[in-house]
Amino acid sequence: MNKQNVRAIAAYERKGFSVRESVCVNIxxxxxxxxFIMSRSIA
Structure with missing residues (x-):
């Protein structure tokens, strides 16, 4: 998730996701x- 995309981050957080790690990759x-790498528990 792009760090600047606050609306999308908020939407994912409402669905139970949280930031797992921050990455910076040369493309x-x-x-x-x-x-941000975001994840949520499935249990």
């Missing part, structure tokens, strides 16, 4: 993907 061409 080439001078661009990076600065995102």
């Amino acid at each position: 080439g061409g001078g661009f990076v993907m600065d995102d």
Whole structure:
């Protein structure tokens, strides 16, 4: 999830997701993907 996408993050949090980790990945061409990995328990 893009860290700047506050509306989408809030929507996922309402469904029980939380931030598991923060990642910053070089995707080439001078661009990076600065995102959150979100997860939720299925139990």
